[in-house]
Amino acid sequence: TVPTGGTVVRWPLLQGLSIPVQKFTATVTAPTQFDQLDCEAGPVDAPGNCSSYSGGTFDSPIPTFQQNGSRANDVVVVELGFPAGQVAVNSDVRQLWTLGRAFSVAPLPLATALGLLLLGGVGLWLAHRRYGTDFTGAVEPVQVADFVPVAAGQTEFRVLEGVRPGAVGTLADERVDPIDVTATILDLAVRGNLRITELPKDSTHAATDWAFSRLDGDTDLAAYEHTLRDAIAPVQGEPVRLSNLKGSIGSVIGDVQSQLYDEGVERGWFARRPDATRNTWAAVGWVALAVALVAAVLLAAFTSFGLLGIALVLVALGLTAISREMPARTAKGSAVLAGLAALQASLATHPTANLAGPDAFRKISAVLPYAVVLGGTDRWLRAMAAADDDDTPDSTELDWSHGPDTWHLSDLPASLDHFITTVQGTLFSR
Secondary structure (H helix, E strand, C coil): CCCCCCCCEEEEEEECCCEEEEEEECCCCCCCCCCCEEEEEEEECCCEECCEEEEECCCCCCCCCEEEECCCCEEEEEEEEECCCCCCCCCCCCCCCHHHHHCCCCHHHHHHHHHHHHHHHHHHHHHHHHHHCCCCCCCCCCCEEEEEEEEECCCEEEEECCCCCCHHHHHHHHCCCCCHHHHHHHHHHHCCCEEEECCCCCCCCCCEEEEEEEEECCCCCCCHHHHHHHHHHCCCCCCEHHHHHHHHHCHHHHHHHHHHHHHHCCCCCCCCCHHHHHHHHHHHHHHHHHHHHHHHHHHHHHHHHHHHHHHHHHHHEEEEEEEHHHHEEEEEEEEHHHHHHHHHHHHHHCCHHHHHHCCHHHHHHHHHHCCCCCCCCCHHHHHHCCCCCCCCCCCCCCCEEECCCCCHHHHHHHHHHHHHHHHHHHHHCC
C-alpha cells in the first residue's frame, strides 16, 4: 500500500534462470486503470531500469515490458500502482511447510514448549514423590533374621519373622526375579522339603544335572512354596531333573510370582501389588506417548508449534520411565527393608568360625538361601567346605544336598554356584 492509500503490486516476471536471456518481453493485463508503472532489471541485489516499458496511454493501453541482454540469475521485476479502492482484496495466502516453520524458535512457540517441559517435569516429580517414594518417616528397623549367640564364641542363624528368602528378594527390589525363585528352592531343601541330588555324569564332558526329590519337612509352607515344591517334586512320580525343569516349572512360575507379590501385600509391605502398580503406570505412560506422538505430528504438520509436540513426547517418555519406579513400600515395608540392610551387612562380615561345631553343616546351610539373595554366598560356601574335617567322600553328608559317590564338601562351592547359575538360566529362558 502506498501513502496515498492506493495499491502497488510487484511481480518478478523473470528470475532464477542459470543461463542468459537475449531478449525478454512481457505484457500484463490489469483489472482496472493503473496510475503507476515501473520496471527494474539486472542483478537481484542491485537492479536498474528495464530496456523499455510503456502502458496506460491511448496508443499503448496495455503495460508492456522489455529487457535486452539479461545475464544468468538476473531478474526483471515489474510494478503497477492502482488508486485507492480500485483493487478489491482477494488474496489467498498459503503457507508452505518447512522444517524451520514447523519447529519455529520464535518467542511464543519456544516459550510454550519450555513451559510445558517445566510443568511436565514438575508433574512427574510430584507423581513419583506421591506414588513411587517409600514411606519417608522415621521407622525402627525390623530384623527378619540374625545371628543369635548360643555359647561363648558360638552363634546360630535364626529367622525371626518367618520371612523366607523369596519374600526378602521381592521386598528388596520390588520384583520377583529368578534369583528369588532359586533361593526359595534352596530354602525348601535346607528346611527338609526337598533334596537336591547332583547326578553322576554320563561322560567326562557331559553337562552336570541335578534331581529334585520330595521330602516331608516343614508343614507351614507359604502358598508360593507349596506351588513351587509341587511343580519340581510332585507327590507322585519320579524325581524331576533340572534339565527338565523348564517344562515342570514353566506353567506355574507365573503363579509363584503372583503369590509372592500377594504375600508382600498381605504382610503390609506394599499397599498394592508392585507388578500391578508398574503395569498401571506403564499403560498410562504408553497411552500418553501415543497421544503425544499424534499431537506432535499434527502440530509440526499444520502449525509452527512443533517444539511443543517434542515437549509432549519427552514428558510422555518420562512418564513411561518412572512407571518402573512407582511401586512404593509402606512404613512397615520400609522398616523391614532397613532390617534387611543390617542383615546384608551381617552376611558379609559375621565371622563364619562362629558357626563351627558338630552341627556346622546345619547352621551354615540355614544361611545360604539368604546369602544367595542378599550377597555373601561365596564366603559361606567356603565355610561349609572348611567344616569338612576328613578326607572321606561326603555324598550324603548334607541332608538337603547329595552328590555322586566321589563327591566331597570341598566341591560344594563350585557345585552350588553352577547349580544357581543353571537354575536362573532355566528360569530366564522360559
